[in-house]
Amino acid sequence: MHCRAYFLLERDIQELKENNFKGITAFPVSEDLMEWGADIEGLQNTFWHGLFFQLTIKFTSQYNFVPPVVKFITIPFHPNVDQNTGRVCIDFLDDPEKWNTNYTLSSILLTLQVMISNPVLENPVNLEAARMLIKDESLYKQIVLRLFSQPIQLRENSLEFPKDPDKLTRYAAAVAGLARESRRLSKANYPTERNQLCPTPIENFADTQTEMDSVMKTGRTKERWKSVALPDGGNESESWEEEVEDLVTWTNTLNTNILED
Secondary structure, three states, X not given: OXXXXXXXXXHHHHHHHHHOOXXXXXXXXXXXXXXXXXXXXXXXXXXXXXXXXXXXXXXXXXXXXXXXXXXXXXXXXXXXXXXXXXXXXXXXXXXXXXXXXXXOHHHHHHHHHHHHHOOOOOOOOOHHHHHHHHHOHHHHHHHHHHHHHOOEEEEOOEEEOOOOHHHHHHHHHHHHHHHHHHHHXXXXXXXXXXXXXXXXXXXXXXXXXXXXXXXXXXXXXXXXXXXXXXXXXXXXXXXXXXXXXXXXXHHOOOOHXXXXX
């Protein structure tokens, strides 16, 4: 006999079919509907448009009294996505008390699409990404696109890296730069844990793609991002261009045989 969650997820399947949200594909990968895969594309009129990210969504028999567990398989360099686990930083997914039984799979996926395209910088889970976005949006975009071409793929709780030495070198160079920035951030006494959960990107879920597009037109601007104050670390006069040059020099010293091991 199927549980209550099964019938609710059947309802969610029908809702997805009827709405056919642009840039969102979701499908069950288990017969009991408790595990789903999803592909989400960034919204139009953002540089995330054209980038597709894979996710897993795991429900329990307690759905919809409790939220599902959502993880990115293709992990973006994003303030609201844990770079190590792929876990999404959205308050109603992190805190069951903020979950509402009115939420459906469609509303979850739409919120994720908005979150990807419009990062929330209050209490970010990826501090490197947040700091870079605030300081140099252009460089942040370059890093996102670079890492997307050689993404971190989460497979069975391990990271699968590109096998080609040249690709691995470029990937390692990008990651090395982020690691160096991470060390600088830690010296600035960044908190190791978030004091608050990341807020929901949109408080009221839009019922149609038109309403969702309307929401996006009022999204954060670069100036709004810069108004979010993060603890300062390192020399503010240091040029990001110099950082990139350092990365290029560093890649020339890489031993790809060691990296493959």
